[in-house]
Amino acid sequence: MTRAYVHGYDASEQQRLQDQAASLVDLLHSDTTYEAGALVLEAGCGVGAQTVTLAANSPHARIVSIDVSQPSLAQARDAVDAAGLTNVEFRHADIFALPFAKETFDHVFVCFVLEHLVDPAGALERLKHVLKPGGAITVIEGDHGSAYHFPRSDFARRAIACQVELQARAGGNALVGREVYPLLASAGFADVRVSPRMVYVDGSRPHLIEGFTKKTFTAMIEGVREPALDAGLMTAADFDRGIADLYRAAADDGVFCYTFFKGVARKARALPPDFSRACVPADTEEKKSFADLQRSGGAQN
Numbered sequence: 001m002t003r004a005y006v007h008g009y010d011a012s013e014q015q016r017l018q019d020q021a022a023s024l025v026d027l028l029h030s031d032t033t034y035e036a037g038a039l040v041l042e043a044g045c046g047v048g049a050q051t052v053t054l055a056a057n058s059p060h061a062r063i064v065s066i067d068v069s070q071p072s073l074a075q076a077r078d079a080v081d082a083a084g085l086t087n088v089e090f091r092h093a094d095i096f097a098l099p100f101a102k103e104t105f106d107h108v109f110v111c112f113v114l115e116h117l118v119d120p121a122g123a124l125e126r127l128k129h130v131l132k133p134g135g136a137i138t139v140i141e142g143d144h145g146s147a148y149h150f151p152r153s154d155f156a157r158r159a160i161a162c163q164v165e166l167q168a169r170a171g172g173n174a175l176v177g178r179e180v181y182p183l184l185a186s187a188g189f190a191d192v193r194v195s196p197r198m199v200y201v202d203g204s205r206p207h208l209i210e211g212f213t214k215k216t217f218t219a220m221i222e223g224v225r226e227p228a229l230d231a232g233l234m235t236a237a238d239f240d241r242g243i244a245d246l247y248r249a250a251a252d253d254g255v256f257c258y259t260f261f262k263g264v265a266r267k268a269r270a271l272p273p274d275f276s277r278a279c280v281p282a283d284t285e286e287k288k289s290f291a292d293l294q295r296s297g298g299a300q301n
């Protein structure tokens, strides 16, 4: 269900994931903590960029972090060890073949993973299967359609569109942020709430200029230069102009905006059998007794 991972696994991409996480810690994590003793599945942990924050913010919860990439897992282990955290266990596992029993976890956390999957709905089904009733799932995704900047540039817009197109060709969806609500709702989760988290960057926020506009977003678009040119999506000159214009938006008088979508939902508890019988709507009862009356010849038209 996972095709070629569009960002790849090279060193610059691993650094980009760390920069992304560092610049977004408060925005994405400030309202996520897990209770003491909770068992939490982090699906698609990558190099551990979110794992370190998850584990540090919930020191008395136990985090099980999985990924399909062994090299990423090794880096994630190093990052967690370097942070002195002891409440994380790493497993090499695929979301579509989870090696856990039904209803193992109290909570599930997934960040920047659905965008790479051919079947994000199927992934949510599998994650729901291993989540306990009453437990929460947290899903965080970006949406490249939410990116805008000043000065405006058609070249930059087209370079961003190259990333969207290449990710789609690899079976993913760089516009999945807008689908977090419908995906969670159609997977049968209850109490679905999605909050958009906008990153707004201007000259007064130099840490975000470096950490987000340059090292996270523009570095990601720059990373698809070769495949975009190979696919004939843009000429080299136009693509390079687009990247230059994104860096221009990172100047002191430039502006860059991007929105992430954080969804939190619950796996509903099953109703006890008697309760569901007691909840037969009144009009159903009426229809039943009307049908009974007809059968017994008691109803007259």
Ligand SMILES: C[S@@+](CC[C@H](N)C(=O)[O-])C[C@H]1O[C@@H](n2cnc3c(N)ncnc32)[C@H](O)[C@@H]1O
Binding pocket: 001, 002, 005, 017, 021, 043, 044, 045, 046, 047, 048, 049, 050, 066, 067, 068, 069, 072, 093, 094, 095, 096, 110, 111, 112, 113, 116
């Ligand atoms: C963009 S990275 C995000 C990593 C991390 N969650 C973060 O926010 O930095 C996506 C990760 O999902 C992993 N992944 C993709 N498909 C997967 C699958 N089917 N099962 C488990 N992990 C998967 C990739 O190997 C990659 O490490």
